[in-house]
Amino acid sequence: MQKIFKAVAIALVVALVAAVVGYAAFESSPPAKVDSSVIQVVAAENFWGSLVSQLGGSHVSVTSVVSDPNADPHEYEANASDARAVADAQLVIENGEGYDSWCSQLVSASDTPGQVVLNVQNTLGVPPGGNPHFWYNPNYVNTTVHQMYSDLVAISPDNTQYFEQQYATLNASLGTLYGEAAAIKAHFAGTEVASTESIFVYLANFTNLDLVSPPAFMDAVAEGNDPPAQSVVVFEQQLESGNVSVLVYNAQTVTPLTSQMKSIAQSSNVTVIAVTETIQPPNVSFQVWMESEFLGLYNALNAKTLGQ
Numbered sequence: 001m002q003k004i005f006k007a008v009a010i011a012l013v014v015a016l017v018a019a020v021v022g023y024a025a026f027e028s029s030p031p032a033k034v035d036s037s038v039i040q041v042v043a044a045e046n047f048w049g050s051l052v053s054q055l056g057g058s059h060v061s062v063t064s065v066v067s068d069p070n071a072d073p074h075e076y077e078a079n080a081s082d083a084r085a086v087a088d089a090q091l092v093i094e095n096g097e098g099y100d101s102w103c104s105q106l107v108s109a110s111d112t113p114g115q116v117v118l119n120v121q122n123t124l125g126v127p128p129g130g131n132p133h134f135w136y137n138p139n140y141v142n143t144t145v146h147q148m149y150s151d152l153v154a155i156s157p158d159n160t161q162y163f164e165q166q167y168a169t170l171n172a173s174l175g176t177l178y179g180e181a182a183a184i185k186a187h188f189a190g191t192e193v194a195s196t197e198s199i200f201v202y203l204a205n206f207t208n209l210d211l212v213s214p215p216a217f218m219d220a221v222a223e224g225n226d227p228p229a230q231s232v233v234v235f236e237q238q239l240e241s242g243n244v245s246v247l248v249y250n251a252q253t254v255t256p257l258t259s260q261m262k263s264i265a266q267s268s269n270v271t272v273i274a275v276t277e278t279i280q281p282p283n284v285s286f287q288v289w290m291e292s293e294f295l296g297l298y299n300a301l302n303a304k305t306l307g308q
Contacts, residue, residue: 039155042089044100045073046279047135048120050286052093052148054173057166059159060152063089066100067282072253074224078102087112090155093148096121097132116151123147133222133277135286137202138178145170177287180294181207188301194238194270195248196258197221199277203297212238221250221258232257239264245271245304246297252277271300 041062043049049064063085066073087110094103096119107117120134134140149167153160189208198218204211214231247265251274265272273296279289
């Protein structure tokens with residue numbers, strides 16, 4: 001029922017924007033001039049927005065829609081401003097895999113001629129039903145950034161050399177960032193960890209940490225559903241066993257059940273660290289945000305190791 005309400009809300013937003021745009025066509029005043037050398041980009045989420053902004057530099061103007069640190073991105077509802085921004089964009093970047101279906105609907109409704117749409121799921125070739133938290137997979141990020149570069153070059157070929165320079169700089173920065181993730185793998189591979197939801201799965205796999213949380217529990221929480229009762233029991237037992245070193249807790253999808261798991265972990269001497277779905281604070285870069293999370297994970301694992 002909630003999904004139906006969201007679909008209706010998006011449809012109303014699209015209809016409203018269409019009416020506004022249609023009315024504006026009859027206005028006597030000329031439209032505002034847009035610098036044709038600057039590519040108008042809309043990123044559904046601020047993590048993709050940060051990366052494309054660094055890649056495009058002075059030749060892009062980026063609007064990142066989902067960036068509220070106090071909101072669950074899964075629950076975002078588009079508004080008329082979002083619809084207009086998508087309609088006017090030359091490049092739209094959406095995550096896919098149901099994470100931002102509101103954006104796909106706005107793209108389809110606006111049907112802007114010549115618009116380039118980068119759907120991260122499609123770029124990665126991830127089949128339907130997969131984990132949508134692609135930005136926590138370093139290899140997926142690298143692939144997506146390369147596609148961003150290709151799309152910018154295709155839209156503005158005269159600026160190819162500039163984009164090449166920006167791409168090299170961004171790649172170097174990401175290389176340094178993911179070297180820190182590799183350090184976690186080198187020192188703590190095989191360590192048992194847990195997570196309240198599937199946001200941590202990609203990074204756990206990349207660092208070879210042993211993520212023991214029941215997948216049914218993590219997936220249900222990520223999708224806003226109640227986990228199977230048996231998965232709750234198993235998760236509680238895992239946290240109380242003394243084998244789990246760290247619990248990764250998504251601070252943007254807090255529920256009574258995840259709060260309960262957090263409390264059990266703390267009372268069982270399991271270190272709890274928070275991660276977020278979008279860049280926090282919103283005014284820092286993707287690298288600064290992710291580096292802070294890597295550091296928090298490294299320090300938690302290291303402290304646990306030293307304490308044993």
